[in-house]
Amino acid sequence: xxxxxxxxxxxxxxxxxxxxxxxxxxxxxxxxxxxxxxxxxxxxxxxxxxxxxxxxxxxxxxxxxxxxxxxxxxxxxxxxxxxxxxxxxxxxxxxxxxxxxxxxxxxxxxxxxxxxxxxxxxxxxxxxxxxxxxxxxxxxxxxxxxxxxxxxxxxxxxxxxxxxxxxxxxxxxxxxxxxxxxxxxxxxxxxxxxxxxxxxxxxxxxxxxxxxxxxxx
Ligand code: BG6
Ligand code: MG
Numbered sequence: 001x002x003x004x005x006x007x008x009x010x011x012x013x014x015x016x017x018x019x020x021x022x023x024x025x026x027x028x029x030x031x032x033x034x035x036x037x038x039x040x041x042x043x044x045x046x047x048x049x050x051x052x053x054x055x056x057x058x059x060x061x062x063x064x065x066x067x068x069x070x071x072x073x074x075x076x077x078x079x080x081x082x083x084x085x086x087x088x089x090x091x092x093x094x095x096x097x098x099x100x101x102x103x104x105x106x107x108x109x110x111x112x113x114x115x116x117x118x119x120x121x122x123x124x125x126x127x128x129x130x131x132x133x134x135x136x137x138x139x140x141x142x143x144x145x146x147x148x149x150x151x152x153x154x155x156x157x158x159x160x161x162x163x164x165x166x167x168x169x170x171x172x173x174x175x176x177x178x179x180x181x182x183x184x185x186x187x188x189x190x191x192x193x194x195x196x197x198x199x200x201x202x203x204x205x206x207x208x209x210x211x212x213x214x215x216x217x
Contacts, residue, residue: 045170094203
């Protein structure tokens, strides 16, 4: 029985995954190499530090500690420039309908994101008030697939892990939910997110009755 719901942010609530991709791609290109969209699946859900480590491995490149920190800052500035004009119009289709339904049913909602930019994004999109708890990249020390972020998110809303449902668009995030012992719903492609308990191509495909059942059985 589901008694609490945890949402990932990037690529689940807002379409910011594409901006992370563009900003990382630019960083790699500036260093003289490129990576594919398939490789980018491995960056989704992963922390900023871990993402840069992976990209440098792909390019067979290394940076001094100073350069590493500088590159992360440049990437983030670039990313922020893409999201300055984010509004409620950028909430992905079908998301608000599910959030409103959960709110009516008095189901606590928590955020479980790797991003350090989560709060400003929730503010810009007008969603911050809907969340009973927010756990983001500022609160955790271990990147997904480590379950830390979801375990804290569950604890903050006072719901046992086996009663939590996680919405995720990333492989690392689905794995984190599974390791945490929570139900996982993947938003994206079935063949990418095959480890999830259920996969939908978008929130628009999710029937309210399907969620209703999860809350009662
Ligand atoms: C995750 C994204 O939600 O947050 C990743 O899927 C991103 O692409 C990570 O790198 C960290 O985000 P930020 O905003 O702190 O750089
Ligand atoms: Mg995501």
